[in-house]
Amino acid sequence: MISPALRVLIVDDEKSNLVILSDLLKREAQISLANCGKLGLKKAQELKPDIILLDVMMPDFDGFEVIKELKACEITRQIPVIFITGLGDVESEEKGFELGACDYIQKPFHLGIAKARVRLHLTLARQCIMLEELANVDPLTSIANRRKYDEQITNEWAAAQRNKTEIVLAMIDVDQFKQYNDNYGHSAGDLVLSQVGKALNLQLQRPRDFVARYGGEEFVVIIADTNTEGAQKTLENCKQAIEALNIKHEFSQHQQITISIGAVICQPELEQKPEAALKQADEMLYQAKQNGRNRIEWFNQGS
Numbered sequence: 001m002i003s004p005a006l007r008v009l010i011v012d013d014e015k016s017n018l019v020i021l022s023d024l025l026k027r028e029a030q031i032s033l034a035n036c037g038k039l040g041l042k043k044a045q046e047l048k049p050d051i052i053l054l055d056v057m058m059p060d061f062d063g064f065e066v067i068k069e070l071k072a073c074e075i076t077r078q079i080p081v082i083f084i085t086g087l088g089d090v091e092s093e094e095k096g097f098e099l100g101a102c103d104y105i106q107k108p109f110h111l112g113i114a115k116a117r118v119r120l121h122l123t124l125a126r127q128c129i130m131l132e133e134l135a136n137v138d139p140l141t142s143i144a145n146r147r148k149y150d151e152q153i154t155n156e157w158a159a160a161q162r163n164k165t166e167i168v169l170a171m172i173d174v175d176q177f178k179q180y181n182d183n184y185g186h187s188a189g190d191l192v193l194s195q196v197g198k199a200l201n202l203q204l205q206r207p208r209d210f211v212a213r214y215g216g217e218e219f220v221v222i223i224a225d226t227n228t229e230g231a232q233k234t235l236e237n238c239k240q241a242i243e244a245l246n247i248k249h250e251f252s253q254h255q256q257i258t259i260s261i262g263a264v265i266c267q268p269e270l271e272q273k274p275e276a277a278l279k280q281a282d283e284m285l286y287q288a289k290q291n292g293r294n295r296i297e298w299f300n301q302g303s
Ligand SMILES: Nc1nc2c(ncn2[C@@H]2O[C@H](COP(=O)(O)OP(=O)(O)OP(=O)(O)O)[C@@H](O)[C@H]2O)c(=O)[nH]1
Pocket: 173, 174, 175, 176, 177, 178, 179, 181, 185, 186, 187, 188, 189, 190, 193, 215, 216, 217, 289, 293
């Protein structure tokens, strides 16, 4: 049985087709319906379904136009599209594949065969989601990994340059963590890292906030489209959230698990690279350690 968490969007102007297809798949996935191309496009962008079943001949905006828009849009580009259409000529079928469809089912279709083909694509969609997770999620903390950070910072840095907005980069390190491992054991250390990752993630919930495990006991934060005051508050909340975990660490100067944070805020010029900003954040992290840990140090652009 395929996971019911998968979401299928069916776009068809014929009500009877919507009914047949949703009946066919309702046990396989969550179904959303759209009775015209424009609505289908809107729902695809809003719902980001795992797969789209798309009619070709629709009055306002035909299926070929819809798939062109889907493939041109960053949000919907990856969603597999299956055409289900009365157009039986090979030229239309070839055009459907050329425009990026993953399958082309002709009407009238055999229920069992249509179901088997959609099921196959649902399975592939599910495997793609799993692969994506494996590639981008750190298994210990369940937050983003360094690979995802590299992708995110490339996009956010370019957006900040384009829109002339301010962006914050922060390096976070668990304080005296070697002492924790040495005294409480590596498994207990792993548990702390997992709790810290999740607690940071909870504080970074705005759509443009991002946190990843950078490696070992280090985390990296991106706060995009922000200002000094807002970012200071967010990072202060992160620091306090770790204190609030109240994890005993008798071998630390603060007697509990704490974090140090080095941060930099900038409006990047075209020639500026994010690696230089991250290095500044890292230098500030070193300062935070030198100045007593469990604190945030900001890079001063003037210094
Ligand atoms: N349990 C666990 N420990 C890790 C992991 N990755 C790195 N570490 C440990 O994190 C510790 C980092 O220690 P150090 O870099 O020496 O610094 P620290 O003890 O945190 O001291 P300060 O940074 O100066 O506060 C090392 O003991 C690493 O073995 C991990 O995945 N799990």
